[in-house]
Amino acid sequence: MKLLNRFSGVFDTLAKKIEQAEVLDAAADPAAEGAGRLVSGPTVRSLLGGTPLGHPLHPLLVTVPIGAWATAAALDALGNKPGARSAVGVGVLVAPLAAAAGVHDWATTQGGERRVGWVHGLLNTVTLGLYAASWVARRRGNDRLGVLLTLPGLALLGTAGWLGGHLSYARGVGVDVTAFEPEIPEWVDVAASTDVQHGQLTGVSAEDTPVLLTRDADGTPRALADRCTHRGAPLHEGQVEDGCVRCPWHDSLFDLRSGTVVMGPASRPQPVLEVSEREGRLLVRRPAGS
Structure with missing residues (x-):
């Protein structure tokens, strides 16, 4: 239990350092403003925000690449090369849609939340690049390279996912802010x-x-x-x-x-x-x- 608490403490410390890293603003702020302009249309904002669903779209979409890439790791361990290649491909296909919804949500954040979201997005971008390269390698018959590329990808995916969870559950991004108002x-x-x-x-x-x-x-x-x-x-x-x-x-x-x-x-x-x-x-x- 002490080891698990220490693990959690390391990530909490990392998140706080990112929240306080004002140096990130030079890149994050212009990117957020640009993203906001890209998704400024009312229909686009409603769809990416999850208005028809009644809750944010991004958390729903991210389950697909996470699940697909976790499945690929299991299939690789079992030696099922075609199945692993297909799972990697599904994740690569859906990840950009999840990213679009995430960018939409991130564009309305400020300060520490925006900085954490910026790092979260960068990690996920690198992760997507690694899995896309893995799929290409597997497609060309180089399954060994494909597996090697997914190892750092899986680690980055977990780290980015933790930061995404921090934004939702520690900072309340995407949460109905009236949920705890009293009767x-x-x-x-x-x-x-x-x-x-x-x-x-x-x-x-x-x-x-x-x-x-x-x-x-x-x-x-x-x-x-x-x-x-x-x-x-x-x-x-x-x-x-x-x-x-x-x-x-x-x-x-x-x-x-x-x-x-x-x-x-x-x-x-x-x-x-x-x-x-x-x-x-x-x-x-x-x-x-x-």
Whole structure:
């Protein structure tokens, strides 16, 4: 157990050093800005962000090359050369798609997260190159070279995968930032009725939970969680567009009535709060399961 803890500590230390390595910004920042321009179209952003799936696409796609290349290692050990070559090829074929989704997600990160993502991407690029070269070697009949090329590739794949896990589970990249906001089981008075108007976005607090208030054209009050599920942007600083609110940071579009994602890069809907209007005051609540 002590050995395992020491192993984990080494990787944690490595991740922290990468997060603090400002020297990486000179390359990572321009690359992220360029990537953001490449995936700026609304349809592309929604698809790569996983909006139709309801969760980020990148974690789903990466399972294919990881599984394929792990399978190739097992088949190599068993002496199944054709099977190993096919498994390597499947990973090489799907990895660019996984990379595209990952680059899309990475383009909206900042600071330490962007630096870790940059190193994660570089390692995966080298890994893909090694496996592509391995497939070519195997295709030409040089299976020995093909196997040798996958050995460093597998090691890099594991290291890059750990950094990817660090981004998701330690830094929360890709996680619905409203997931841990508490329930509001009882009605809470948050604003005067006159403070909330159609076409305007008003940010308030309900028991320390940020809430977005507005009204429909017919005067019906609406309330959503104010922190964007994608990266936590304050939605009340965004814009109202055709019954939707547009995120001020990354342009995700959410339906003000249902919280549904109309356009990505967000993949998770905004939590909707119940609203009651009484004696010139607006009250909200968010019962369990809502």
